Amino acid sequence: MAVGLKAPGNLHPIEGIRLAATHSGIKQDSRLKDLALVEIEDGSSVAAVFTRNRFCAAPVTVARQHLAQLPGSRYLLINSGNANAGTGVDGMDAALKSCMAVAEKAEVNPEAILPFSTGVIAAPLPVAKIIAAIPSLYASLRADNWLQAAEAIMTTDTLPKACSEQVVIDGRPVSITGISKGSGMIKPDMATMLSYVATDAMIEPEELRLLLAQAVANSFNSITVDGDTSTNDSCVLVATGTSSVRVSNSNTEFVVALTQIFEQLAQAIIRDAEGATKFVEIEVEQAPSVADAREVAYSIAHSPLVKTALFASDPNWGRILAAIGRAPVDSLDIDLVDLYLGDTCLLRQGLPDPEYTETKGQAAMTAEEISIRVNLNQGGGAARVWTSDLSYDYVKINAEYRS
């Protein structure tokens, strides 16, 4: 029951990118795709960010190493149904073997392959199934398979997540298309669960890394379902250059379009959060610093009591106050705080707003999309975090995930 999330619309192919997806047998249900291959034309720029969870998965370690050894990655191999995390030496071996199988088929260096996995942690990766599927996967690479790839990387997602933009720069069309997955264990730290975005713009590798870092900061790095940073978070941005339109960070039109893609993909994860019945935007303004604003926003976003009140559509805003008050911000002065639920003011300068009524609060909480705005009136730091509520279904999904 995703909140305000529709199936992806028209996805522009990116010249220089071909994709394929299949059921390799990692997932038990043979109707479900579980393996995707993305081919990147030689000469493209590739940038990636990965989880900062210290228990990072084997494919994350391998992908980091491969990218450092050979910046011109040529293939992304992504499986769902198994995270290949907490799997020790065997897990590293499996990730490397899957890369070698692609390299052999495509006649490139194994370092040109970046592996990614998502799914159950601490179970051995069935690498033989992956290797067996690679020849047919390779043979079915096509430019218009973005949706199929989005389907192949789903785990507890209820809908595939993909979006696409086209902008005209210097009179020529430039396309950006991306996919993402994720709905639980979501509090990305440097990256998201899994997301792959490509453009046909021509962008220098260093510039691309900068663009990726900026885009991720306010999208995947500003969402949370449950505060649990994954072992497998990865986000890749590819610029094939096939449009011949050269783009840099100073090109506003492109940056806006890229930001929109990242924000839509990040929002899609929250809209499809495990058990979500609400999409919640938390904005914190005039904090002593950006870091402080983020602390307050996440303190609210992670509070199980705030999240269950959201689920119940209960304007129990005392729980929001308590969450703000426990945020680790030393200089927080509660006598300056304004608090809004949608357009309804709850608290002004630390005191209950005299015009607040339970009816107003109830009306604001009943909506499917809820905005919580906190003004600390203490400086220039601001942050915006997207999150979901905590429902019976969150517990059900996560209590039954492996069974």
Add this chain to the structure above:
Amino acid sequence: MAVGLKAPGNLHPIEGIRLAATHSGIKQDSRLKDLALVEIEDGSSVAAVFTRNRFCAAPVTVARQHLAQLPGSRYLLINSGNANAGTGVDGMDAALKSCMAVAEKAEVNPEAILPFSTGVIAAPLPVAKIIAAIPSLYASLRADNWLQAAEAIMTTDTLPKACSEQVVIDGRPVSITGISKGSGMIKPDMATMLSYVATDAMIEPEELRLLLAQAVANSFNSITVDGDTSTNDSCVLVATGTSSVRVSNSNTEFVVALTQIFEQLAQAIIRDAEGATKFVEIEVEQAPSVADAREVAYSIAHSPLVKTALFASDPNWGRILAAIGRAPVDSLDIDLVDLYLGDTCLLRQGLPDPEYTETKGQAAMTAEEISIRVNLNQGGGAARVWTSDLSYDYVKINAEYRS
């Protein structure tokens, strides 16, 4: 469905302490007590710690001020059903008025009264009902009303929480008796939800504050249900001195008994945590520092994914790894980590233990009381945290709390 928690046993009266409890009408159900009064004999030592949530409730502010103005507190007035938090100037006024009503009846200074409240946040305190109940409450003060007081401070608690110890010091009996409440919005910071402990030992006020700080550190300050620090946390320790046995921090027998009382009261809160089906002890050993050990322990204890796996009795220990890996401990080296579930080793030096089987993990997870032990093998810091699982009932209780 409290986990391994029984109704309180024999509670030793503390000479110099009298208690009373009644239904004043704050709670709608007239069978439920909602107001308690504790009388402390003149000349007793009193120490208290309070929440560090910046949105602290009006009674917390008043109690702090009163204790600073007059260290010889004579009465504790405690209501449940309403937290008197987020209530602005009116809330402060209500807390002060309730103190004045007790002061008038008992013929003492208003500063000799410490007020405490627990319940719904951001609703006006029905102070007229409290004031009206004070004469009969005062008239019914008795030394053996500890259990009644424990009942009167309950909110979503399913059982009253109280315990008692007697030790012989210098040939003479010394008693300690305490009560506590709380089952949600539990991650005390300096104190607990509400707890009141008294002894007839003779202890200097400064010594008593030291003893309280020590006892709280490893009891109420080492538990969490949902990571939500309350606006009303308070803990009071009283030494009446009526046993004429002088005690200090160096008296091991007394310190052990006091520690046991605090640990039992803190455990009772977790055993009765909202919706709890498991009592979980998380021990982190050989961390770079105590602070680091606590970060790792709380990262596990607050993970909704670990908590739902505990509820499902699912040995999905990858989620524990992920929680350890995201703890904010810069020097954490995952290649040194050992992880145990009960006696079952899951991970040794960062690698899956070859002798681990799903059957062993399942057996360890099926128990009602679960121990998670993490050895970082990186230093001398250790911490122990008690927590509960995350069940459907946690969501139900907190989604329906105000309705």
